[in-house]
Amino acid sequence: MTAPVGTRPPLHYLHEELEKLKELKLYQKLRLLQGEQLPVASFDGQRVVNLSSNNYLGLTTHRGLKKAAAAAVKTHGVGSGAVRTIAGTMDLHMQLEEQIARFKHTEASVVFQSGFVANAGTVQAILGEGDLIVSDELNHASIIDGGRLSKAERKIFRHRDLNQCEEILQETQDWTGRKLLITDGVFSMEGDIAPLAELCALAEKYHCIMMVDDAHASGVLGRNGRGTVDHFDLHGRVDIQVGTLSKAIGSMGGYICGSRDLIEFLYHRGRPFLFSTSHPPSVTATCMAAFSLLESPAGEKLIKKLWSNTKFFKRRLKRLGFNTGESQTPITPIIVGEAAKAHEFSRELFQEGVFAQGIGYPTVPKGKARIRTIVTATHKRKDLEEALDILERVARRLKIL
C-alpha cells in the first residue's frame, strides 16, 4: 500500500518517474569506463570496440597533450581559484583565446567552461524579450536552453529546410527586435551538415545575426579542422561561431569566436563567464597543445585518417544494407525504427563486443530510433572490421538486416 501523499518524502515523485521509465524500457544505466577513452576500451568490465565517444582524433590520450597538462600543473597549479572577471583570468587563458581566434580567423574568442554553457550563456546574453530566434528543429539542447533563458521568441524550422526557414523570415520581415538565425554545423544525432552557405545568404537578406554551433565540426571539417565556416569558405559571414573543446580537442570547454565587441560584451554579460570559475590551467594547456597539433603535419595526418576510416566504415555499412540516413561525417546513425528495438540492438552489440549507444524518442523522432556510431582516427582497420562483423551478425539475429 502506498502511503498518503502528505506522509511521503517530498521527492517521492522522482521514484515514481523512474519506475515509469523502467516500465517504458527507457531507464538507462551508466556504462562505466575503466581506464582511458580509447578506440578499443573496457566498459563494465567488457572489452568493446568503442563507437560511442566524440574523441574524433584520439586526443583524450595523446602523449603530447598529457605532457602539456602535467607541465601546467607544475607551473600554474591545479585550479584557477576564481571566476574570470575577478581573479581567475590566467595568462594561459588569454593565450588559448588568442590562439583560437587566430585558428578560426576571427578577431577574438572567449572560452567557457563547456560547449553547453558557451551556447546557453551567449544566446541568453545577446538577446532579450522582444527578440526572435529562428532555429533548426534538431539544434542542440544548449541552444534551446539559451533561447529560453533569453526570453526571446522562438520559431523552429524543419531540419535543414531552407524553404520553411525563409517562410518564417518572410513572415517576420517587420520584426522590430533583433533576429538570430542559428544552426548546428554538424548535427549530433544525424551526422549531416547544415546548408550553411544558404543560411548565411538568408541571414544577410533578412538582417539576422548568424550563429553556428560547430561542436561536432571542430577538428573534423575544414582545413586543419577549422569547422564548417572554413569548409564552406564562409569566413566573415558568420557573426558567432561556437566550438567545443570537449570533443575532437579531447579535453573540456567551449568557445565563442567573433568580433572583438562580441567577445568583450560576453566578458560583461556572459553569465557562466561572470559567475562560474574558469578552467584549471591543465585543461587550458591541454587545449593549447591540441590546437598546435591541429596545425601541424601530425594533426593533418590524424584528420586524414579520421576521414579515411569514416569513408571505409560508411561504405561497408551501406554495403551490408543498413539504413544510415543522410550522414556525411564520422557520426553514422543506423536507423532501426522503434526505440525498444534500438536499445535491444545496442545491448546485444555490447554483449558481443561493440559499444554503440541506442537513441530513441525524445532525442530523435518516434519511429527513427537508432544506434549511433562514431569512428575516430585512432580506430585500426581491424577494429572496424571486427565491429562490422559483429554489427552484421547481431543485426541478422534481430532481423534488422
Ligand SMILES: *Cc1c(COP(=O)(O)O)cnc(C)c1O
Ligand atoms: C556536445 C555539444 C555541445 C556541448 O558541448 P560540451 O563541451 O560537451 O558541453 C554543444 N553543441 C553541440 C551541437 C554539441 O554536439
